[in-house]
Amino acid sequence: MTNYDPNAQAYGGYGYGQATAAQQAQVDQGLRSYMIGVYNYMMLGLAITGFAALGIYMLSVTGDASLAARGARGGALAVSQGQYLTQFGAFLFASWFKFVVILAPLGVVLLLSFRADRMSASAAQMTFWVYAALVGVSLTTILLVYAHTSVARVFFITAASFGALSLWGYTTKRDLSGMGTFLMMGLFGLIIASLVNIGIAAFTGTASTMLQWIISVVGVLVFAGLTAYDTQNIKNEYIYSLAYANDGSLVQKAAIFGALQLYIDFVGMFQFLMSILGNRE
Numbered sequence: 001m002t003n004y005d006p007n008a009q010a011y012g013g014y015g016y017g018q019a020t021a022a023q024q025a026q027v028d029q030g031l032r033s034y035m036i037g038v039y040n041y042m043m044l045g046l047a048i049t050g051f052a053a054l055g056i057y058m059l060s061v062t063g064d065a066s067l068a069a070r071g072a073r074g075g076a077l078a079v080s081q082g083q084y085l086t087q088f089g090a091f092l093f094a095s096w097f098k099f100v101v102i103l104a105p106l107g108v109v110l111l112l113s114f115r116a117d118r119m120s121a122s123a124a125q126m127t128f129w130v131y132a133a134l135v136g137v138s139l140t141t142i143l144l145v146y147a148h149t150s151v152a153r154v155f156f157i158t159a160a161s162f163g164a165l166s167l168w169g170y171t172t173k174r175d176l177s178g179m180g181t182f183l184m185m186g187l188f189g190l191i192i193a194s195l196v197n198i199g200i201a202a203f204t205g206t207a208s209t210m211l212q213w214i215i216s217v218v219g220v221l222v223f224a225g226l227t228a229y230d231t232q233n234i235k236n237e238y239i240y241s242l243a244y245a246n247d248g249s250l251v252q253k254a255a256i257f258g259a260l261q262l263y264i265d266f267v268g269m270f271q272f273l274m275s276i277l278g279n280r281e
Contacts, residue, residue, distance in 0.1 A: 052136025060089025169231030
């Protein structure tokens with residue numbers, strides 16, 4: 001019994017090296033268009049996140065201390081010199097509702113994960129936009145805590161690093177599938193270490209600075225690895241989609257979920273780099 005080769009099926013029954021130049025060119029052109037679609041979805045998601053964060057920030061701060069004091073218990077809540085939380089900002093980030101702000105994106109991404117097979121491409125796309133907007137609301141805290149010039153600098157550092165890593169994941173001939181297990185172990189380790197640091201803060205009143213620094217460094221490395229790993233996976237998924245189903249809506253949905261993976265990698269890397277390189281107000 002011969003082994004089924006999706007790469008051969010994608011090239012009309014021949015492997016990549018055996019396919020005609022025309023077949024190779026056709027699939028390569030389709031792959032390039034597919035990857036451009038993935039990156040476009042991802043960049044639009046980041047744009048939605050940025051606009052949501054900026055909009056919520058503008059609604060959450062005021063330079064009028066007396067106005068802020070009227071809307072807050074115990075006086076105005078300062079976020080930086082001359083800037084105070086509005087009543088809306090205090091509700092989002094200084095009340096019980098802050099836990100909703102933190103956990104809402106997680107709930108949406110879990111919905112996407114568990115209902116991926118049953119979602120239409122349009123439903124997946126809309127859910128991705130909602131997720132990106134909720135992440136933007138959550139990331140507003142970065143604009144409240146860090147100097148805006150610092151946020152811009154780290155964003156461009158993240159963009160350059162992400163671009164280089166994703167390009168390497170796309171072009172390398174090395175099989176990166178073996179990295180997946182180690183990267184997921186690292187991701188779970190980050191979650192556990194973060195919970196430990198939260199526990200330390202709850203009992204002692206302050207989190208461990210050294211542990212937070214270690215978490216941030218490891219977090220950057222994990223999401224850097226995931227960027228290359230996920231890019232190669234997304235590339236391979238296109239070849240498999242040609243082999244198993246010639247369905248345009250299925251390919252579009254795969255592009256949306258691929259964009260979601262890369263979006264999460266970008267945001268994760270950005271947050272951990274902010275923790276290391278960001279300048280607080």
